[in-house]
Amino acid sequence: MSFLVDLAAGIAREAHRGQLYGGKEDYFEAHVEKVAERVRNAGYSDKHIAVAYLHDVVEDTEITLQELYDAGMPPEVVMSVEAMTHREGESYMAYLWRASENKFARVVKYHDMKQNLSCNPTARQTVKYTMGIDFLGLRFPHEGFDNAGTI
Numbered sequence: 001m002s003f004l005v006d007l008a009a010g011i012a013r014e015a016h017r018g019q020l021y022g023g024k025e026d027y028f029e030a031h032v033e034k035v036a037e038r039v040r041n042a043g044y045s046d047k048h049i050a051v052a053y054l055h056d057v058v059e060d061t062e063i064t065l066q067e068l069y070d071a072g073m074p075p076e077v078v079m080s081v082e083a084m085t086h087r088e089g090e091s092y093m094a095y096l097w098r099a100s101e102n103k104f105a106r107v108v109k110y111h112d113m114k115q116n117l118s119c120n121p122t123a124r125q126t127v128k129y130t131m132g133i134d135f136l137g138l139r140f141p142h143e144g145f146d147n148a149g150t151i
Contacts, residue, residue: 004074008050009036011071015061022119031115032056038111051080051104055112059085080104084112096132100139110136110145 001009012032019027036052050073057063058081068078083102086095100106113129121129137145 002046004046004077005036005049005053007072008053008077009033011063011068011073012053012057015057015063019060031119035108035112035115038115039108042107042111044107047074047077047080048104048107050077051084052108052111054081055084055105055108057081076104080108084109092128092132093135096135100136106136106140107143 013028016026016028016032021027021030032053032055035055036049039052040049054068054073054077057068058065065078065082068081069075073081080102083099083105086092090098096109099109110133113132116125117129117133133145136143
């Protein structure tokens, strides 16, 4: 791994320490690392992989965007993490649209949703993530996002 990816992974591992995924598994290992692995295996850049590691850090921990800058994250990575941070009072579709405007965030969001669908989602989550994947597939057909055709 590159210095950037190692740094992002270290920040995420520490930030998510003690959090559980599905109430029983370590959040970093059960979710964050798997999203980053999907992005890496799809052949994306180190910046994409760094965003994948950091995608939930600002939304779900006490880490701030400024702290990511101060830790040495490039502006494109920090801006992408900001794009992936769901804001209070923001509808899911407004959030998805905003995240999709950022070339790193939309790739990571796609793989985040694919990972979420692979982990026994509820019926509501299945609809939400399938709709999101369809949205990205329809909005960016040239990027290879698969589209289940449910919209």
